[in-house]
Amino acid sequence: MATIRDVARHAGVSISTVSLALNGTGPVSEETRARIDAAVAAVRYTPNLMAQNLKRGQSKLIGMVLGDAANPFFGRLFGTIDKHISGHEHMLIVANLASDPGRELRTLTLLKRHRVAGIIMTPLRNDPEFAAHLNELDVPVVLVDQDVDGTALDFVTSDHRRGAEMLTAYLARLGHRRIAYVGGQRNMWAAERRLEGFRSAMAEGGLAVEPEFEIVADYSADLAYDNVIRLMSSPSRPTAILAANNYMAIGALQAVTDLGFRCPDDVSIAGIDVVAWSSIVMPRITTVEQPIDELARVASLWMMEHVRGEAGRGGERRCHVAEPRLVIGHSCAPLPK
Amino acid sequence: MATIRDVARHAGVSISTVSLALNGTGPVSEETRARIDAAVAAVRYTPNLMAQNLKRGQSKLIGMVLGDAANPFFGRLFGTIDKHISGHEHMLIVANLASDPGRELRTLTLLKRHRVAGIIMTPLRNDPEFAAHLNELDVPVVLVDQDVDGTALDFVTSDHRRGAEMLTAYLARLGHRRIAYVGGQRNMWAAERRLEGFRSAMAEGGLAVEPEFEIVADYSADLAYDNVIRLMSSPSRPTAILAANNYMAIGALQAVTDLGFRCPDDVSIAGIDVVAWSSIVMPRITTVEQPIDELARVASLWMMEHVRGEAGRGGERRCHVAEPRLVIGHSCAPLPK
DNA sequence: CGATCCTATCGAAACGGTTCGATATCAATG
C-alpha cells in the first residue's frame, strides 16, 4: 500500500512538504500542491490513520459497548449515536456484551488497548469492583441508560423510576388493584429504579403488593412467559400485568394469549420501553417510551466535548435525565366494577 | 499513559527484553520475567495497539458496514458476527448506513484509512461505479445478504428468490389467485431476487400478476401502509398480500387492520424475513426466516481466513447460499371456494 | 545596501512498539 514516501518520491519533494500540503498545515506553493495532488492520485495514496494517531497521540476511534445488540433498543441507540459521531471523521468501535456481564471488563481493557478517545457504554454490572475498574480506566466514559454507583462518570438516562410510576398509576386509575410486576435482575441499576417506581405508585394508590406478584424474569421473554403462565393459572390471578421491558412484555402477552385469555378484555398488560418498532403488536401495548434520540444526542455531545478536551473537568459529574413518554395502546382496559 | 519504556526502566532491563517477555516471543529468565510483570503492574502499563499494529503492518480491526442498525435483522447479524470475531482479540469497527446508499463510499474510504484488516458489509448499492470502487479497495471484503454485480468478492446470503417462491407457492396452495406483492427498491440485488421468486412462483401456479399488484415500497413500513390502504380500498382488491421484508409486512398488517379487515379472515398476509423478535405480532405472520446465525458464522469464518492470509486466492470467488425456512403463522387462511 | 521578514522547502527527531543481528555468559563436548 502506498505511503507518504511514495507520494514524495513521485512528486519530487520531501516527505514533510507532502504532509504540510495534505494537512494544509503549512505554506505550499500552488505548483507544488498540484504536483502532490497528482502524485497522490497516481500512487493511490490513502493516509494511514494508525500512524497519524500514533504520532498525534490521540485516536479518532470511540468505543461503544452495547448491552445486547439483538435488542432493537440498543440498535436504535447505536444507530443514532453513530449518526452524530461519524460526522466528525470519527468512527465507533463497537462491542456487544450479549447480556453477559462477565464480558464487560475484558471489553473495556481491549478498548483501552486500542487507545480509543472515549467510551460510550450501557453497563450491565453495578458493583464496587466494576466501579473501581471504571475509575482507574483513565479514558473518558459516558454511561447511558444504567448508572454505576461509586463513579463520577457522565451519565445519560431516562427517568426509569418515573416511567414505572406512570404506567402503574395508569393501571390503578383504570381500577386495577391486583397488579403483577415482571421485573429485571435485582442488581441492575435501571431494574431497581423501575421496581422502586412500581412500589411507590402502588403505595401512592393505597394498593398492597403481594410478594408473589413481584416477579424477577431477568429481562427475558422466555422467563416472563413461564412466570406469567404460572401466575395466570392460579385462582388468585392478577387483573393487570406490568412488564419492565419490551421482551418481557411480549412474553407476558404471549403467555396470556396461549392460556386463552384475551387482552385487554380478561387481563391488562403494560410494558416499559416497548419501542416503536414492536408497537405494532396487536393489541398495541401501552408503554412508556424512552426518548432514544435525546439520549443519543446528549451522550454524543458530551463525548465529543471530552474528545476535544472541552469537558469542564470541574470534578462535577454531569447527569442528564430524560422524561419518558406515556404511549397509550389498546392493551389495557378499565376493570369492571 | 505508561509506555514500554517506563516498564523497562522500572524493571531495569532493556525495551527489547520487555517486548520479548510480554509477547512470549523470546527466551527470558524466570527472574526477569517476574520483575517485568511487577513493573507492568506498578506503572499500569497497557500495550498500545496502534503502535503494535503499525509496526506489524496489520491491524486487529475489522470493519463492519450495516445497512440499517435500527432493523433487528442487522442487529442480530452484528451481534452474532461480533461473537465470532471478538474471540480472536479482534474488534469490529461498525458503521451504519441508515439505509442511505450515499454514505457507502465515504464509509469504505474511512475504514480503509483506519487500515482495517477486512470489511464485512451488507451493501445497499449495486451499480458499476460502486463495483469499481470495491474492486480497487484492496482490502478483503465479504459481502452479506446482498451482492454487487461485477465484483469477485466472497458473498454470503440466503436464497432470497427461493424464499419468495416458497411463500408465494404457499399462498397459491391455499387457493389464493389475487396475490399482491409489496417489494423493495427495484435496483437492490435482494429485492430483485425476491421479485423474481414471486413472479416465477406465480407463473408456476398459472396465476396472472396484475401490474397494479406489484408495488414498490422501498422497504418502508409507511410506504407499505399507504400502498396497501390504496390497494385494499379498491373493489378489485387482492385476497392475499406478500410483503418483501419485515417492516413492510407490519405496515401492511396495520393498513388492513385500520381499514377494518381482519387478518387472516378477510385477507391473508405473508412476509419475508419477519425475524423471530417480531413474530409475536398477532396474528403471528407467516414468513420465511433467514438463518442469521448461519450467515454470520460463514461470513466471520471467511473473514478470519482472509485476515490470517489463508484465503485461497485461487481467484475463485466463494458464495454461500443458505436455505431460508418457512415458518407458518396464523396470518394466512385458505380461500373459501 | 545591509538588515529584516516572509515564503517555501527540507532534514531529523520523535510517537510506541517489534524484531533482527549482535554480544556475553556458561555448560557440555571432543
Added chain:
DNA sequence: CATTGATATCGAACCGTTTCGATAGGATCG
C-alpha cells in the same frame, strides 16, 4: 583447553506519520 551451542539480554533500525528547527531565496524597508 579450545570449540560449540544454548540461553539471556541488548542496541539499533524500522513502521508511516507529524512537527520543530534550519536553510535559502526573494521582497520590503529604513
